[in-house]
Amino acid sequence: MKKLIALFAVSTVASTSAIAGVALSGSASVSYDDNGSSASATTYDADLSVVGTNGATSLTASFDIDGASISTSAVDLATKIGPVTIAADMFDEVSIVTSAAQTSTGESKVETTDSSVTVSLDAPIGDATIALDDSGDITVSGTWSGVTVSQTMGDTDSTTGSASIAGMDVSITNEAGATTWSVGTTVSGIALTLNSDNDMTATFGLAGNTMVVSHVGAVAAAAATAKKWEVAAVDAYSTVAITRDLTSGASLSATYKSSDDSLTLKAAVTF
Numbered sequence: 001m002k003k004l005i006a007l008f009a010v011s012t013v014a015s016t017s018a019i020a021g022v023a024l025s026g027s028a029s030v031s032y033d034d035n036g037s038s039a040s041a042t043t044y045d046a047d048l049s050v051v052g053t054n055g056a057t058s059l060t061a062s063f064d065i066d067g068a069s070i071s072t073s074a075v076d077l078a079t080k081i082g083p084v085t086i087a088a089d090m091f092d093e094v095s096i097v098t099s100a101a102q103t104s105t106g107e108s109k110v111e112t113t114d115s116s117v118t119v120s121l122d123a124p125i126g127d128a129t130i131a132l133d134d135s136g137d138i139t140v141s142g143t144w145s146g147v148t149v150s151q152t153m154g155d156t157d158s159t160t161g162s163a164s165i166a167g168m169d170v171s172i173t174n175e176a177g178a179t180t181w182s183v184g185t186t187v188s189g190i191a192l193t194l195n196s197d198n199d200m201t202a203t204f205g206l207a208g209n210t211m212v213v214s215h216v217g218a219v220a221a222a223a224a225t226a227k228k229w230e231v232a233a234v235d236a237y238s239t240v241a242i243t244r245d246l247t248s249g250a251s252l253s254a255t256y257k258s259s260d261d262s263l264t265l266k267a268a269v270t271f
Contacts, residue, residue: 021052021053021054022050022051022052022053023050023051023052023053024048024049024050024051025048025049025051025270025271026046026047026048026049026065026270026271027045027046027047027268027269027270027271028044028045028046028047028066028268028269029044029045029046029266029267029268029269030042030043030044030045030266030267030268031043031044031045031264031265031266031267032264032265032266033262033263033264033265034262034263034264035260036260036261036262037260037261038260044066045064045066046064046065046066047062047063047064047065047066047073048062048063048065049061049062049063050062050063056079056080057077057078057079057080058077058078058079059075059076059077059078060074060075060076060077060078061074061075061076062074062075073091073093074089074091075089075090075091076088076090076091083121083122084119084120084121084122085119085120085121085122086117086118086119086120087117087118087120088115088117088118089114089115089116089117090115091114091115092113092114092115093114094111095108095110095111095112095114096108096109096110096111097109097229099229102229104229104230104231104232105229105231105232106222106228106229106230106231107228107229108227108228108229109224109225109226109227109228109229110227116133116134116135117133117134118131118132118133118134119131119132119133120132126142126144127142127144128141128142129141129142135154135155136154136155137152137153137154137155138153138154139151139153140153146163147161147162147163148161148162148163149161156175156176157175157176158173158174158175158176159173159174159175160172160173160174161173167186168183168184168185169183169184169185170182170183171183179196180195180196180197181195181196182194182195182196183195189204189205190202190204191203191204197217198215198217198218198236199214199215199216199217200214200215201213201214201215202214206242208244209242209243209244210242210243210244211240211241211242211243212239212241212243213238213239213240214238214239214240214241215236215238216236216237216238216239217236218233218234218235218236219231219232219233219234220233221233234259235259237257237258237259238257238258239255239256239257239258240255240256241253241254241255241256242254249269249271250267250268250269251267251268251269252265252266252267253265253266254266
């Protein structure tokens with residue numbers, strides 16, 4: 001009997017040790033949208049994330065669990081060998097969108113490979129990090145005098161620079177000759193953001209609630225290409241969202257959208 005108890009104790013310790021390296025998290029929500037003058041709709045969403053860790057190696061897997069069956073949304077493996085970091089995106093999502101399903105927002109007409117392996121080296125070259133992925137792209141990144149710079153060389157060259165200047169977080173990206181930028185700052189407790197697409201947000205507290213006022217810039221029409229469907233023109237619009245955290249652990253939000261004069265109520269929980 002003592003041997004049986006001892007064996008059970010050992011088994012329990014082994015199981016606890018195995019579970020200790022696994023972390024579960026997730027979120028769930030239900031939303032009711034009156035859709036303005038159109039028919040109202042209720043939508044559901046539930047997601048689960050599993051992270052397994054053993055030393056310097058981790059596996060992160062994400063799943064959508066609100067449908068008729070569980071579907072994978074992401075699987076990422078990361079490990080470190082001395083100064084070398086290896087990251088593998090193991091999930092190849094379906095990229096192609098059929099003609100019947102496209103929504104005139106520039107979806108892909110072709111199937112692409114989204115899985116990849118990236119090898120990064122923390123090289124002693126002026127605090128720079130050099131990364132090489134399996135497509136042959138080379139990325140050099142680092143921070144000098146408070147300015148973070150990343151340069152990617154490959155199929156499409158891109159350069160990104162970011163810094164905090166006079167209380168503002170500034171980021172500028174140039175990719176294939178096109179430049180985009182974003183600025184974020186806080187004024188009198190109000191967090192403000194602005195980007196090159198004329199999108200703006202203001203986030204602040206209001207009587208125990210969080211209010212986010214957003215302006216989304218207009219989208220210009222773009223013709224279809226060999227790889228992408230067309231993009232329909234969309235007028236600029238604004239949203240106002242108020243969220244309150246409840247003592248039950250859930251949150252309740254109400255969002256007004258000016259483009260269709262709609263109101264969406266959403267109850268959500270994260271764990």
